[in-house]
Each structure stands twice: as C-alpha cells, then as structure tokens.
Amino acid sequence: MDEEPVRGGALLRELALPVRPTTEVLDHAGFLTDERTPAVTAWVERKTAHLPAQMRSEISEWADVMQNGSTIAPRRHPRSDRTIRNHVYAALPALDSGATTLKSLREVTRDDVVAALPAGGTDRSETLSGLRSIFQVLHGRRHVFTNPTTRMKVGMPETRTPISMDVPMLRRLVVDPDPTRAACGSLLIFHGLRPCQLRTLSVTDVIDGRLTIAGRKILLAPHARATLNGYLAYRERMWPNSGNPRLFITQATAGRLTPVTGKWINKVLGASVQALREDRILDEAHASEGDARRLADLFGLTVNAAQRYTATVDHVSFAEYSKRTGQSTTP
Structure with missing residues (x-):
C-alpha cells in the first residue's frame, strides 16, 4: 500500500492534533517526513550567528x-x-x-x-x-587543509572531591509520602543508579525483588523494594492503560514511549540525581575501606573512576587532626 508521507507539524496543527504524540506514532509506522529544523541545529545557528x-x-x-x-x-x-x-x-x-x-x-x-x-x-x-x-x-571532509590540533595534549580536567549529603534530608526522602519521590530516592540512596539509568528503567527491569541494569542483576534493598511496590501500585491507578514501557512516567509521557527528562527527576527529588549517586558511592567507599574493585562491581565504575572515591578514605578530617595534635576544634 502506497501512502503519502505526512510532512511536518503544520498540517497536524490545522487538524487540531497534538504534534509530538502524533508524529511519534507516524514516525514509528514509517509515514512521517519531518521537515522541522532540529532544535540543536537552530541552537548552533543562533550561537554562531x-x-x-x-x-x-x-x-x-x-x-x-x-x-x-x-x-x-x-x-x-x-x-x-x-x-x-x-x-x-x-x-x-x-x-x-x-x-x-x-x-x-x-x-x-x-x-x-x-x-x-x-x-x-x-x-x-x-x-x-x-x-x-x-x-x-x-x-x-576536506573543508580545511590541516588539523591544527593534531598531537596537541588535551590534559586532564580538574577533578572534584565528592562530598556527603545531609543525612536527615536523605531519610526524609526515602519515607516521603509521594510514591514517585520515595521510589526514585530509594533507588539512588540505596543503589546509586546513574541518572540515565533511572530515567530509562523499564517496568520489566524489576522482577522478583531484583533490578536488571546493563546485564547486572541487583538485589533490591528491602526498603527500596517496598517503595517500588508502592510506586507501581500508584502508577497502575494513575495510568492503567499506558503503553509506555518506562518505569517512571508522567501525565505527559504516559501516552508516549519516551522516558522522563533528567530535569523532571531532579525537580521531583528536590536534589541533584548525580549528587545522590555520589553520596551513595562515597558511603560504600568508606564502608569497604577503599575497595575500588567493590565500587566498580556495585556501581559499574571503571577503576580510575572508583579511585576518585577511594582517595577520600585516607583524608583526615579537621576534628581527627585536632585530636591528634591536641588542638581545639572550637574557636
């Protein structure tokens, strides 16, 4: 069957149809020719105008x-x-x-x-x-004759020492009455997921109290399992007919197949997803006395990335330094 492709979003607006969900369905069916300028292309043009x-x-x-x-x-x-x-x-x-x-x-x-x-x-x-x-x-592409950056050393970017987050805030997060916030917070605080992993988790990634991420099976902490069950019940009540396979969805994404944005998750949590992940890894680094291999296995880090956290284990706090030298920690 020969079908004429639908071009752009103008016709959809004329028909009073929502552009994004409709174009996603048409694109999936192979009937869409989108003539809109990509957002990043327009952005580059503005920045270099x-x-x-x-x-x-x-x-x-x-x-x-x-x-x-x-x-x-x-x-x-x-x-x-x-x-x-x-x-x-x-x-x-x-x-x-x-x-x-x-x-x-x-x-x-x-x-x-x-x-x-x-x-x-x-x-x-x-x-x-x-x-x-x-x-x-x-x-x-032969648009320039030579590459002036050839054999130039990039150098290493400056590394930032990870810091712990406020413990009372973490406790409030995992018992929050909002099921979405409690579930997101528990997965980060107990298991230190990456931001992209949290956004793209599928419902089928949670089976029998285990979480499957990048081929790794993670046994969920009891509290994380409880908050996830609470969220899944909430999800079923709110969007019983949603075809979105993602675990975390919103009113806007329930009728689509796209994941939520990182900005949305940060807003739900009221904190940075990356900061919560770093706090969890830092806690494990100190609990394991700087075992880089353990961090690599638990959180999917390279050895070099794990050493950023294990390096903090040997840091002497100001209070400990004062105790050793006999100086007072108060002014």
Whole structure:
C-alpha cells in the first residue's frame, strides 16, 4: 500500500492534533517526513550567528556530521545533542577570538589554537576537546587543509572531591509520602543508579525483588523494594492503560514511549540525581575501606573512576587532626 508521507507539524496543527504524540506514532509506522529544523541545529545557528559567513558554514557542516553521522569515509557515528552543545560552548570563546582577524577556519594555525587556549585545568581540556572535534570532522571532509590540533595534549580536567549529603534530608526522602519521590530516592540512596539509568528503567527491569541494569542483576534493598511496590501500585491507578514501557512516567509521557527528562527527576527529588549517586558511592567507599574493585562491581565504575572515591578514605578530617595534635576544634 502506497501512502503519502505526512510532512511536518503544520498540517497536524490545522487538524487540531497534538504534534509530538502524533508524529511519534507516524514516525514509528514509517509515514512521517519531518521537515522541522532540529532544535540543536537552530541552537548552533543562533550561537554562531555573529561569526563570519564562511566560519558559520564550516561550523554548520560540522554540526550536521555530528548530529547525523557519516556513512562516507571517514565514517562517524551520530553524537548526542548534548555533546554538540558542550563542544560549541567550549570552543566558542576561541572561535570568537579567531573571528576578529580570520574569516575561515582554514586560516587557523597551531599558534592560533595555542594562543586561544586557557592556561590549564578543565577549561583548557574542554576548549581543546571542542576545537579538536570541529577540526577533525572538517579535515576529514576536506573543508580545511590541516588539523591544527593534531598531537596537541588535551590534559586532564580538574577533578572534584565528592562530598556527603545531609543525612536527615536523605531519610526524609526515602519515607516521603509521594510514591514517585520515595521510589526514585530509594533507588539512588540505596543503589546509586546513574541518572540515565533511572530515567530509562523499564517496568520489566524489576522482577522478583531484583533490578536488571546493563546485564547486572541487583538485589533490591528491602526498603527500596517496598517503595517500588508502592510506586507501581500508584502508577497502575494513575495510568492503567499506558503503553509506555518506562518505569517512571508522567501525565505527559504516559501516552508516549519516551522516558522522563533528567530535569523532571531532579525537580521531583528536590536534589541533584548525580549528587545522590555520589553520596551513595562515597558511603560504600568508606564502608569497604577503599575497595575500588567493590565500587566498580556495585556501581559499574571503571577503576580510575572508583579511585576518585577511594582517595577520600585516607583524608583526615579537621576534628581527627585536632585530636591528634591536641588542638581545639572550637574557636
């Protein structure tokens, strides 16, 4: 059966149909040709609108390859919108500096890149990563003659020492009367899930008191199991006919197949998901006396990532230092 594809969202608006759910269904059925400009493309155009025309064209070419990937050599996988935004944010100060005297990225030299880089730390690492991504793509597509970032050392970003969260706040979170908040909080406080894992959990990932994540089976803590059961009962009452396979859904996503956003989860919790995860890992690091392998197995960390937490085990607190030296901890 030959069907004429539905183009864009204008016709749907004329028919008084909700654009996003309808386009998702049509796209899944293969009947949609979406002619809307992707949000990240429009965002890149706004951020680079002040640059010279040729430079804007080159950045646009890079963004297109990053978003859609490339099937011609050198092949590339598509990158997330977040990656594209991060690279643009990091590289933009250097691009602004070059735009004062240059009209195209073809004119950029290694000395120009060195002069535009911050002195060191995270800013230098992120700026060079952003510029390297741009020049690698453009050089591979033969839009620039040379890659001035070749063999330049990115350096390591500055690491932040993880800190513990307020214990009374954590206790209030896991016994909160809101079933969604209590379930999200319990999974983070007891099991330290990653933000993306919490957002994309499926209902079928919770079976017989066990949680399946990335091939790992996690035995749920009794309290986490109880709050999840409470949330599942709440979910069934609120959205009994929802076809969304995700564990956590909202009024907006119940009729769709998409996961909730990280911003929504942070709002529900009233705290950062990443901060709650770090608190749990930090607690395990101290309970295990700095066992990096245990952290790697429990939380899916690399050894290097685990060492960021185990390094805090040997830190001497101010109170302990005062006890050892005989100094008072009070003013």
